[in-house]
Amino acid sequence: MKPLATALTVLSLTGLGTTALADSHVDPAIAGAMKARQAHMQLYAHNIGVLGGMARERIPYDAEEASAAASNIAALSKLDQSTYWPEGSDNSVEGSKALPAIWENLDDVMSKSEDLVMAAGAMEDAAGQGLGALKGAMGGLGGACGACHEDYRESDD
Amino acid sequence: MVAPVLRWAAALAVAGGAVGWWLTAPDPLPTDHLAGLDGDAAAGEQVFIAAGCASCHTAPGVEEADGPPVLAGGQRFETDFGTFVAPNISTDPAHGIGGWSDLELANAIQRGISPEGAHYYPAFPYTAYARAEREDIADLIAYMRTLPADATPSQPHEIGFPFNIRRSLGGWKRLYARDDWVVTGELDSEVARGRYLVEALGHCGECHTPRNALGGLDRDNWLSGADNPEGDGRIPDITPAGLGWSAADIAAYLESGFTPEFDTAGGSMVSVIENTSRLPEDDRAAIAAYLVALP
Numbered sequence: 001m002k003p004l005a006t007a008l009t010v011l012s013l014t015g016l017g018t019t020a021l022a023d024s025h026v027d028p029a030i031a032g033a034m035k036a037r038q039a040h041m042q043l044y045a046h047n048i049g050v051l052g053g054m055a056r057e058r059i060p061y062d063a064e065e066a067s068a069a070a071s072n073i074a075a076l077s078k079l080d081q082s083t084y085w086p087e088g089s090d091n092s093v094e095g096s097k098a099l100p101a102i103w104e105n106l107d108d109v110m111s112k113s114e115d116l117v118m119a120a121g122a123m124e125d126a127a128g129q130g131l132g133a134l135k136g137a138m139g140g141l142g143g144a145c146g147a148c149h150e151d152y153r154e155s156d157d
Numbered sequence: 158m159v160a161p162v163l164r165w166a167a168a169l170a171v172a173g174g175a176v177g178w179w180l181t182a183p184d185p186l187p188t189d190h191l192a193g194l195d196g197d198a199a200a201g202e203q204v205f206i207a208a209g210c211a212s213c214h215t216a217p218g219v220e221e222a223d224g225p226p227v228l229a230g231g232q233r234f235e236t237d238f239g240t241f242v243a244p245n246i247s248t249d250p251a252h253g254i255g256g257w258s259d260l261e262l263a264n265a266i267q268r269g270i271s272p273e274g275a276h277y278y279p280a281f282p283y284t285a286y287a288r289a290e291r292e293d294i295a296d297l298i299a300y301m302r303t304l305p306a307d308a309t310p311s312q313p314h315e316i317g318f319p320f321n322i323r324r325s326l327g328g329w330k331r332l333y334a335r336d337d338w339v340v341t342g343e344l345d346s347e348v349a350r351g352r353y354l355v356e357a358l359g360h361c362g363e364c365h366t367p368r369n370a371l372g373g374l375d376r377d378n379w380l381s382g383a384d385n386p387e388g389d390g391r392i393p394d395i396t397p398a399g400l401g402w403s404a405a406d407i408a409a410y411l412e413s414g415f416t417p418e419f420d421t422a423g424g425s426m427v428s429v430i431e432n433t434s435r436l437p438e439d440d441r442a443a444i445a446a447y448l449v450a451l452p
Contacts, residue, residue, distance in 0.1 A: 044419075045418060045419045045420055046419075048415065048419040049418070049419040052413075052415050052419050055413075056405070056409055091389060091390075097390070099389060138413050139412075139413060139434065142413045142414040142415050142421055142430075143414070145421040146414045146421045146422050146423070146427040147427070149421055149422065149423030149427065150422075150423060150424060150425075150427035150428070153423045153424070154389045154390035154423075154424075155385045155389060155390030155391060155392060155393075155423060155424040155425075155426075156390065156391065156393050156423060156424075
């Protein structure tokens, strides 16, 4: 919580957080932060795709590959994201689906992110232990991702 | 929102007078609707899950927990018509439905009529539940009666004029509440089961189908996506042309919440997945079979 709050304070003091942004003139710092977090999400999706492909039996189960993907997810879940989420990068900016509620409920966001660390850890333990174990950990991981997307991401088109 | 308000007001004016009064009267179920049925609570739990009751009627912020849901109400739904607040439907005799008869509950669920004979707002998807089998409703009621009581009073909806005239909902029901199936024709048993889960219990059309200015579902654009009734963004098009997923992809999504690209469900769909993940695998497959068979 603390590093994120500090980062947000610094950002808002430096004016990055409070500028109202026209769609076509996205502040480069905001645009960069959005790119970083979207890339982060893409890395999750790619690695979960390996596990999910095995869980759905589209690709053969391979313990080593599964463990590597799960370790990546666990590592990603622990990265410090505080500079990815400057105030003013909510869905009022084109290309952002982040709801303003994120910045109003930072404690909850951080607690959900800790839940993700736990779920990713459980998957890291399970992924190399056979297809059954991997499948068993998928629901927890999906639930941890979804918990944040439920409250904090704009509905999809 | 001015135009829809005016149209609503105009509809009200047209519906005025004695004819209007008759047209807007509640139309309850026949009194023998549940006759001869012994509700089975265990089967009713499956109906309850498929109908998604807990998603709206548990208290706000309550995470899906092990153990029976506490249907204390209190979740707020902000819409163009005002803010609806889900009521307490726990077994509490004073604040919930503990004192209601089975027929009163069935009229609430399938006709949108309160025990006092008032119309409910269609934020409660009784227009979908109207298509449910009466056996399922008897089972559902038996299950609801096993759930814990909670004494939290229901909160009033925050609805302004003219939408706060409940009587006018009788006219709305005449215009838009239809209990016939949207998808018709020869269906195999799996697709028919999927239709039942999607069009009746699951009430998927409530969010995934666009509405007209008075909030009536546009059945010609069934499940083709709509503005999010609760605010930001869009609810996706889930017709084959709009979604493009295989039946296996859809069934897997309803189980795990992961899309074929391994993004996850978001928004209100997260609660839906909590329910569909607890359905039998055959039911998820049936929903998928129905969706890929849509025109």
